Amino acid sequence: MAEPLLEIKDLRVEFDTRDGVATVIDGLDISLYPGEILGIVGESGCGKSMTALSIMRLVPVPPGRIAKGTIRLDGEDLLQVSEKRMRGVRGNAISMIFQEPMTSLNPVFSVGDQIAETILLHEGGSKRAAWQRAVEMLDAVGIPVPEVRAREYPHQMSGGMRQRVMIAMALACQPRVLIADEPTTALDVTVQAQIFDLLKDLQKKTGAVIVLITHDMGAIAEMAQRVVVMYAGRKVEDGPVDEILTNPKHPYTTGLIGCVPHLSADPSEERVPLTDIPGVVPPMTRLGQGCPFAPRCSEAMDKCRLEMPTQSVVGEDHRVSCWLIENDGP
Amino acid sequence: MGRNDMSEQANSQIQAASPSFETEVDILTIEHPLREAARMFARNKAAVGGLILLVGILILTLVVPFFYTVDPFDLVWAPLSPPGTENAPFGTDYLGRDILAGIVHGGSATLAVGASAALLAVVIGLSVGSLAGYYGGWVDEVLMRITEFFQVLPTLLFAMVIVALFRPSVATVAFAIGVVSWTAVARLARSEFLRIRSLDYIKAARSISSSNRRIIWLVILPNAMPPLVVQATLAVGGAILFEAGLSFLGLSDPNVMSWGFMIGSSRDYLMDAWWTVTIPGIFIFLTVLSVSLIGDGLNDATNPKLRER
Amino acid sequence: MTEETLLSIENLKVHFPLKTRGFSAPKSFVHAVDGIDLKIAKGKTFGIVGESGSGKTTTALAVMRLVPITSGAITLGDQRLDRLEGEELRRARRHMQIIFQDPYSSLNPRVRAGAIVREPMDLMDVGEKSEREDLVAELFRQVGLRPEQQALFPHQFSGGQRQRIGVARALASQPDLVVCDEPVSALDVAIQAQIINLLRKLQAELGLTYLFISHDLGVVQYICDDIAVMYLGKIVEMGDRISLFKEPLHPYTWALLSAVPSADPALRDRADRIRLQGDPPSPIDPPPGCGFASRCPFSQALCTMEAPQLRTIRTGHSVACHFVSDDGVPPQRKI
Ligand SMILES: Nc1ncnc2c1ncn2[C@@H]1O[C@H](COP(=O)(O)OP(=O)(O)OP(=O)(O)O)[C@@H](O)[C@H]1O
Ligand SMILES: Nc1ncnc2c1ncn2[C@@H]1O[C@H](COP(=O)(O)OP(=O)(O)OP(=O)(O)O)[C@@H](O)[C@H]1O
Ligand code: SF4
Ligand SMILES: [Mg+2]
Ligand SMILES: [Mg+2]
Numbered sequence: 001m002a003e004p005l006l007e008i009k010d011l012r013v014e015f016d017t018r019d020g021v022a023t024v025i026d027g028l029d030i031s032l033y034p035g036e037i038l039g040i041v042g043e044s045g046c047g048k049s050m051t052a053l054s055i056m057r058l059v060p061v062p063p064g065r066i067a068k069g070t071i072r073l074d075g076e077d078l079l080q081v082s083e084k085r086m087r088g089v090r091g092n093a094i095s096m097i098f099q100e101p102m103t104s105l106n107p108v109f110s111v112g113d114q115i116a117e118t119i120l121l122h123e124g125g126s127k128r129a130a131w132q133r134a135v136e137m138l139d140a141v142g143i144p145v146p147e148v149r150a151r152e153y154p155h156q157m158s159g160g161m162r163q164r165v166m167i168a169m170a171l172a173c174q175p176r177v178l179i180a181d182e183p184t185t186a187l188d189v190t191v192q193a194q195i196f197d198l199l200k201d202l203q204k205k206t207g208a209v210i211v212l213i214t215h216d217m218g219a220i221a222e223m224a225q226r227v228v229v230m231y232a233g234r235k236v237e238d239g240p241v242d243e244i245l246t247n248p249k250h251p252y253t254t255g256l257i258g259c260v261p262h263l264s265a266d267p268s269e270e271r272v273p274l275t276d277i278p279g280v281v282p283p284m285t286r287l288g289q290g291c292p293f294a295p296r297c298s299e300a301m302d303k304c305r306l307e308m309p310t311q312s313v314v315g316e317d318h319r320v321s322c323w324l325i326e327n328d329g330p
Numbered sequence: 331m332g333r334n335d336m337s338e339q340a341n342s343q344i345q346a347a348s349p350s351f352e353t354e355v356d357i358l359t360i361e362h363p364l365r366e367a368a369r370m371f372a373r374n375k376a377a378v379g380g381l382i383l384l385v386g387i388l389i390l391t392l393v394v395p396f397f398y399t400v401d402p403f404d405l406v407w408a409p410l411s412p413p414g415t416e417n418a419p420f421g422t423d424y425l426g427r428d429i430l431a432g433i434v435h436g437g438s439a440t441l442a443v444g445a446s447a448a449l450l451a452v453v454i455g456l457s458v459g460s461l462a463g464y465y466g467g468w469v470d471e472v473l474m475r476i477t478e479f480f481q482v483l484p485t486l487l488f489a490m491v492i493v494a495l496f497r498p499s500v501a502t503v504a505f506a507i508g509v510v511s512w513t514a515v516a517r518l519a520r521s522e523f524l525r526i527r528s529l530d531y532i533k534a535a536r537s538i539s540s541s542n543r544r545i546i547w548l549v550i551l552p553n554a555m556p557p558l559v560v561q562a563t564l565a566v567g568g569a570i571l572f573e574a575g576l577s578f579l580g581l582s583d584p585n586v587m588s589w590g591f592m593i594g595s596s597r598d599y600l601m602d603a604w605w606t607v608t609i610p611g612i613f614i615f616l617t618v619l620s621v622s623l624i625g626d627g628l629n630d631a632t633n634p635k636l637r638e639r
Numbered sequence: 640m641t642e643e644t645l646l647s648i649e650n651l652k653v654h655f656p657l658k659t660r661g662f663s664a665p666k667s668f669v670h671a672v673d674g675i676d677l678k679i680a681k682g683k684t685f686g687i688v689g690e691s692g693s694g695k696t697t698t699a700l701a702v703m704r705l706v707p708i709t710s711g712a713i714t715l716g717d718q719r720l721d722r723l724e725g726e727e728l729r730r731a732r733r734h735m736q737i738i739f740q741d742p743y744s745s746l747n748p749r750v751r752a753g754a755i756v757r758e759p760m761d762l763m764d765v766g767e768k769s770e771r772e773d774l775v776a777e778l779f780r781q782v783g784l785r786p787e788q789q790a791l792f793p794h795q796f797s798g799g800q801r802q803r804i805g806v807a808r809a810l811a812s813q814p815d816l817v818v819c820d821e822p823v824s825a826l827d828v829a830i831q832a833q834i835i836n837l838l839r840k841l842q843a844e845l846g847l848t849y850l851f852i853s854h855d856l857g858v859v860q861y862i863c864d865d866i867a868v869m870y871l872g873k874i875v876e877m878g879d880r881i882s883l884f885k886e887p888l889h890p891y892t893w894a895l896l897s898a899v900p901s902a903d904p905a906l907r908d909r910a911d912r913i914r915l916q917g918d919p920p921s922p923i924d925p926p927p928g929c930g931f932a933s934r935c936p937f938s939q940a941l942c943t944m945e946a947p948q949l950r951t952i953r954t955g956h957s958v959a960c961h962f963v964s965d966d967g968v969p970p971q972r973k974i
Binding site for chain 3: 043044158160161188189190191192193194196197215216217218219220221222223245255256257259260261262263264265266267269271273274275276277278280
């Protein structure tokens with residue numbers, strides 16, 4: 001396989017809380033390859049957003065801190081570079097779009113101004129040229145009559161439009177990595193479909209790597225080529241999407257796929273109960289030394305509760321951290 | 331069948347795996363919201379400082395008078411003696427009255443005016459605001475017009491008129507201050523009631539046949555309390571300052587010693603004998619400061635957004 | 640097979656007046672629900688799906704008599720709910736209860752879990768006073784909570800557990816109809832499955848009838864027996880779950896089905912998927928004609944002039960579109 005564009009190695013993020021130190025990300029390895037869409041899935045609180053924030057080096061310090069690891073973009077470790085250099089990377093080489101577009105847009109400036117501002121900040125040039133580019137970007141993300149729309153304020157736009165503006169802003173400086181943190185959870189499915197189409201399209205055109213964070217396996221299947229499944233701040237399984245969907249190895253992945261009623265074109269009369277993953281994600285401050293999923297896992301053995309499972313390779317580019325796999329052999 | 335079995339089994343396994351997993355969570359987080367608020371309050375140094383200060387002031391004005399029995403209206407020493415004078419540690423005013431005695435005996439009137447004016451403001455404001463916020467529509471329109479009317483009145487002037495119409499006394503001054511300062515409480519109560527009224531648990535209350543009275547008093551009010559308590563502490567501070575202002579203008583009961591009265595009656599001597607005005611001023615400042623520190627602390631302690639993370 | 644109808648809604652309209660500036664300005668109305676008809680059979684689950692703002696919640700609240708009804712009839716059993724007032728309405732509320740979407744705002748944070756579940760019994764005279772304590776404990780067990788958790792406050796529970804409390808509260812008055820307004824949308828996928836399984840178990844045990852609202856087609860397909868698709872305050876298509884999903888007739892239903900990201904490659908790679916442009920129009924004083932016309936790929940002049948009526952194409956499957964033929968050929972297949 002090609003050289004990774006961005007490589008996270010052994011990342012660990014800690015937070016000081018009332019109940020002690022919470023290790024919200026531990027031993028995380030993720031590689032991004034040029035030209036791909038990578039999905040990250042997992043339940044709420046499993047560290048998806050924190051992973052994105054770590055890449056942007058935007059983890060709130062304090063109470064948080066990146067305790068360990070490296071994040072290399074083209075060989076340069078982003079965790080070591082100066083804050084000034086990082087400002088040049090953010091919004092330029094790596095940019096991010098968030099779940100709620102309303103809170104990430106400034107309500108008192110027109111959307112055109114905001115995009116132009118981003119361009120001026122990173123690339124300089126004349127105001128006029130920046131505005132022109134902003135209008136072009138709005139056009140590129142499918143906003144009708146962009147010259148007029150550029151003068152509008154965020155509150156005058158629908159949720160879907162605002163998310164398009166966010167995408168336009170994120171892409172304004174031709175980033176090489178675009179992180180989309182649940183970009184469609186606040187939107188209707190029909191609008192979500194538009195945004196997904198747009199992202200796929202732009203990915204093909206610009207060649208940017210997209211990291212899509214979501215909790216919807218359907219969205220992953222639709223969008224991504226590879227997927228990372230996270231649980232309690234740890235990567236439990238990763239691999240090609242089709243492989244993971246048809247042949248999941250980790251009990252949590254199996255549960256995640258089985259617990260959602262998937263829409264079928266040909267529903268049958270009979271409806272089997274949904275897979276039940278009992279209980280909830282444990283508080284991050286009280287994870288034992290064993291597998292974090294053990295308390296909810298129907299297959300857990302004594303070993304699982306005592307020792308953190310190691311990663312095993314189970315197929316081409318398919319890795320799992322689970323003692324079951326170790327026991328059976330790959 | 332097979333599936334159910336599996337999840338049953340899974341359940342029992344989980345219990346076996348970590349018997350205390352769920353209970354542990356419960357026990358750790360078991361805490362009454364009020365107790366949690368108290369703990370948060372106790373962690374706030376400024377608020378605790380304010381509380382200690384207020385307790386000190388209360389002791390000074392409620393307990394110390396029994397031990398320091400000098401009459402604040404007696405002429406004890408040469409007029410305008412500076413602080414440190416024998417018999418009058420804080421000095422004397424232009425008539426030779428003991429300033430320490432004034433501080434000790436005048437505090438209770440100041441605090442009484444502050445507290446009762448604030449109480450009155452809260453009662454009026456809460457009634458108006460809750461009805462306006464809960465019922466909305468024309469009730470809201472009418473009540474809010476009235477509130478606006480009181481808001482645009484020049485408050486000091488209006489209070490002066492009330493006090494001048496009746497005889498100045500602790501009660502009339504408290505009444506006048508209460509009447510002019512309830513609007514802030516009303517606006518806050520209205521917005522809280524508006525906000526809470528639209529929450530799902532109010533719909534739930536209605537769908538289980540709760541009466542409007544029950545919803546207003548037993549469901550919304552307890553939930554609207556935290557910001558209102560804060561507002562009340564601010565109103566106390568405001569009322570004390572207002573009382574000082576009225577006294578400064580000579581609009582207070584001349585037969586009752588209060589800190590405001592001390593400042594008001596000595597205002598002409600500010601240049602020659604700073605202590606006659608500054609010392610009661612400092613006590614007013616400390617009282618208002620302590621009350622607003624406590625208010626701030628209560629706000630932080632009861633604001634769920636500031637808790638935890 | 641004869642099915643007893645528990646709830647029937649006829650031509651229900653709920654219009655909210657908009658605040659107008661000045662007295663002379665003509666009043667505008669939000670046509671949140673604009674004339675819908677449906678019937679729910681006893682013991683069944685009836686689903687409503689649709690875009691945000693299409694009037695799903697408003698329908699639910701109208702059934703619960705929590706919003707003013709502009710016109711129409713709602714009949715629960717043999718009682719005209721829309722005509723009840725005062726004491727009668729209070730008594731009727733026992734028979735219908737609601738579960739809300741947001742597990743955080745639907746429980747009073749100052750009341751202990753046990754009291755939340757007990758309150759409906761006290762207010763609506765359910766059972767003997769002496770029995771109520773046991774009833775509450777039993778309900779806690781039924782919804783998968785431990786009876787000793789009654790002493791806790793809502794914020795001491797997780798989202799899923801709070802939703803279980805909401806379910807227990809809804810069941811406390813032993814209702815016939817339970818309205819579920821997006822009961823799992825705010826929950827994590829794994830917790831969603833727990834609640835869906837719970838709702839199905841309770842239905843089997845207690846013979847409950849659900850009016851189930853969701854925007855998640857997968858969930859609706861799984862849990863509902865009959866489904867109505869709403870768009871801009873109207874029902875555009877209604878059918879039983881097999882027929883509706885196998886042979887969707889209305890272009891909007893088809894677009895909705897095409898838009899759901901799917902793990903099923905067969906569904907994903909269907910060539911005839913359609914994509915909608917733009918956003919739904921505003922429900923404030925909607926124009927005449929088909930509400931979907933502005934986004935519909937098949938709309939023609941007729942669509943913007945005349946509103947299509949809901950007509951039955953085959954047993955248990957009806958649609959409101961001018962260009963679905965009487966023998967059930969939807970417009971998209973002709974092209
Ligand atoms: N300021 C903070 N202090 C302590 N813990 C925090 C803080 N911010 C986040 N966390 C914890 O970090 C963990 C990971 O959070 P993160 O936001 O990455 O989750 P997520 O996977 O994005 O979830 P979601 O799907 O809800 O967005 C959570 O358990 C959260 O409680
Ligand atoms: N009290 C109200 N006053 C005015 N307009 C209202 C009111 N309640 C709802 N609406 C409007 O009525 C329309 C229908 O709203 P409703 O909440 O029923 O939609 P919904 O289908 O439940 O949407 P969602 O999926 O977002 O929950 C919306 O346009 C909404 O803005
Ligand atoms: S009536 Fe016309 S606009 Fe409406 S759905 Fe049918 S074809 Fe489309
Ligand atoms: Mg997140
Ligand atoms: Mg709704």
